[in-house]
Amino acid sequence: MVESVKEMAPDLPCILYYFFFFLLLPSSLVAQRNGNVKVGDSLTAGDEAALWLSPAEDFAFGFHQLGQKDLYLLAIWYHKIPDKTIIWYANGDRPAPKESTVKLTAEFGVVLNNPQGGEIWKSGPGNGEAASGFMNDTGNFLVANEGGEKLWQSFDLPTDxxxxxxxxxxxxxxxxxxxxxxxxxxxxxxxxxxxxxxxxxxxxxxxxxxxxxxxxxxxxxxxxxxxxxxxxxxxxxxxxxxxxxxxxxxxxxxxxxxxxxxxxxxxxxxxxxxxxxxxxxxxxxxxxxxxxxxxxxxxxxxxxxxxxxxxxxxxxxxxxxxxxxxxxxxxxxxxxxxxxxxxxxxxxKPDFPTQVCAEDVPNAPEDYELEEVDNTDWPFSDYESYTPYNIEDCKKACLQDCFCNCSSTSYWLVWLAFAFLFFYHKKFTRTPQVERAVQSNLRCFSYKDLVDATNGFKEEVGRGSFGIVYKGLIQIDAEVSEERAILTYWAYDCYQAGMMHALVENDEEALDDMEKFERFVMVAVWCIQEDPESETNHEDGYADARRHNSSWCSTMSKPI
Structure with a gap:
């Protein structure tokens, strides 16, 4: 039959030749060209050429191989772009093995079977009425009856x-x-x-x-x-x-x-x-x-x-x-x-045996240590809260509590080199004691570091507020000493005397914008006072700074 068509071709108009040519193609290949799928058309997992394409070939319906495994996902994806991004899939919980088939049936719509003929997934409803399918250029695959009425479409069952x-x-x-x-x-x-x-x-x-x-x-x-x-x-x-x-x-x-x-x-x-x-x-x-x-x-x-x-x-x-x-x-x-x-x-999961609260199991504080994790929280895990507690008190409370796996402490931290104040949050996780080298690391910040870390100081704190925006971008790996807290006297005195330049020495970027710098010194001073409405009573305010680590502590049952 093919040879006779070729012999006739020179004497027939081109359109007639192509008509006979398409009649000789398998129905699944015809569907690749125009988006149409007939009852009985099928695809096989592992056959890369077996696809039902939309008319403009923007989308493909077929089997997508999962990694290097011989497992396949019945899916729709963007066909023209290199990464073939999947936008719909049928059998995410049950990947199909190689040689599985998908077929359009009148009885059940689109049906996915394994190589042994066992059913993995079906679209439904066919009800004996399904006559055709169509892969649309919108990315929607639909099944219709003989009159063109929609029986099922992938848009009605979106995945992700x-x-x-x-x-x-x-x-x-x-x-x-x-x-x-x-x-x-x-x-x-x-x-x-x-x-x-x-x-x-x-x-x-x-x-x-x-x-x-x-x-x-x-x-x-x-x-x-x-x-x-x-x-x-x-x-x-x-x-x-x-x-x-x-x-x-x-x-x-x-x-x-x-x-x-x-x-x-x-x-x-x-x-x-x-x-x-x-x-x-x-x-x-x-x-x-x-x-x-x-x-x-x-x-x-x-x-x-x-x-x-x-x-x-x-x-x-x-x-x-x-x-x-x-x-x-x-x-x-x-x-x-x-x-x-x-x-x-x-x-x-923990890399150590978790503790239990039993009389015959020792849980001595010296058997455990606390690992510090800054600016981290496990929300809604707290079951005890202690106020006021400093860091050492908080650690001790957790080590003496067999239910405690994690403790948290928060306080105001003054970084006196530039008189900026940040909310500092410490988290400690409880682990068994091991020998290790202890290293303390104090990082210094330039004026540019602080500007970058706080997004150019675009968000400010109003007078009388303790709510400085905490962006979580600055991590300081050492406690602020009491001696540094006393230096707030000097910072405030420089402000009062109009000698703000003394705080930044030769930092040209800070000196170029002294108005903004002065404004943030005022913010820092307000935030460390016990009476936020006061602008001048820095004796009381600095007393709070000297007690910077006397804040609140909570113990938690997470992680583990």
Whole structure:
């Protein structure tokens, strides 16, 4: 048959030749060209050429290999960009082995079977009516009956990503769910949903039951009048994400303008660390471009996830620090190690036997030591609070308490070289005693260091307030001595005498902006006084500075 067509070709119009040529192709290859899939069409895991492509080939539906393993994910991904970013997947909890097949059936819609014919996943509902499928250029795969009526579409069952033209309804099938990790597509610990009161929220969940814990981000679209509350989450064709209220008012989740949707792809993905990110990417990629961040929600995942139940992005005992792109960096406290060596977001375990409170088990204070971790907290773990307690009192309390695994102390710290004041937070984790070399490290800061670390001092403290903004960027690894605290007399006297230059000696940057420098000396002086309304009674104020480590102490049952 093929030979006869070739012999006829010179005498036939070109269009007739191509018509006969397409008739000879397997149906799955025809589907690759126009997005159409017929009942009976199938793909096989491991066959890299077996794809159902959208008409413009922006998206592909098929099997995505997981790493170097012979395991495959039935997924939809961006086909034209180099990293083939996945935007939907079917069998995250049950990866398919090589030679598995996916087939469009009239009875059950899209069906995924293992090589032995056992069912792994199916879309439904087919009800004997499914006639065709279509891979759309919006990234939506749908199944329709003979009359073209939609029976099922992937947009109705989003995984971790929303795409332009996609809409999320209130209480819509669980909303978005993060992956468990970057490479593990099982259900993760974070959700994005539009809940009954009209708020679009991010929250953690109980992995075993799926029940939600406290929200850590809100769209603030709740209203006692239901006609004004959030109604839908809409990602429009321009790449603009917003909550649509029932009164048609839009509450933006995209802040500012967005790049052209004609020239760029857009997506909104709930990442495995709980950060919901809006991205854009050039469509005509040269191979070097990466996804650009439009917005992250929340801005600091380490601080915002602090509910009384569940874990943060780093798991139990994990220490979270925020990266420059507002993603979580996870590490373990001293003498703890990763629970799973291949997953630094999965929590940490102690590298020592944990203590027990039993009469026949000794728990003498000398058997343990406290490891210091600055500017770190385990929220809602406190069970005892002591006030006033200095650092040594706090350590002693924890060592004498068999329930205590961690203790915390906080106080005001005066850095007298430039008369700036920072909130200093110390955390101690309890570990068995080991021999080790002790090293004290005191870091000095230039005026430029302080300007950089505090974002140019853009946020100031009002008169009479103890609330200096704590940015968590300055770490000082030694206690401030009592002698330094006495030097506040000198700093205040220099201020009174108009000799501020004496505090900074020859630091040209400070000398160039003495007005701002003077203002912050005043802030520091106000903040160390016991009577914040007083501007001149520095005798009382400096007494507080000399007691800088007499603050509060709390003991905690975490980590472990």
């Amino acid at each position: 990503t929303l795409l332009p033209t996609q809409i999320m309804e209130k209480n819509d099938t669980g909303g978005l769910s993060s992956r468990l990790s970057e490479t593990n597509f099982s259900r993760g610990r974070f959700q994005f949903r539009l809940i009954e009161d009209g708020n679009a929220v991010l929250n953690t969940i109980n992995l075993r039951t799926g029940s939600p814990y406290d929200a850590y981000f809100w769209s603030n679209t709740v209203d006692s009048n239901s006609s004004n509350a959030g109604y839908q989450v809409v990602f429009n064709e321009s790449g603009y994400l917003y909550v649509l209220r029932a009164n048609t008012k839009r509450e933006p989740l995209t802040l500012g303008s967005v790049v052209s949707a004609t020239e760029n792809y857009h997506r909104a993905t709930l990442n495995f660390d709980g950060v919901f990110v809006l991205y854009s990417h050039p469509k005509n990629s040269s191979g070097n471009e990466r996804w650009s961040v439009v917005r992250t929600m929340p801005e600091n995942i380490c601080i915002n996830v602090s509910g009384q139940t569940g874990t943060g992005p780093c798991g139990f005992n994990g220490v979270c620090t925020i990266s420059t792109d507002q993603r979580a960096n996870c590490s373990c406290p001293p003498r703890f190690s990763l629970l799973d060596p291949d997953d630094r977001y999965g929590g940490c």
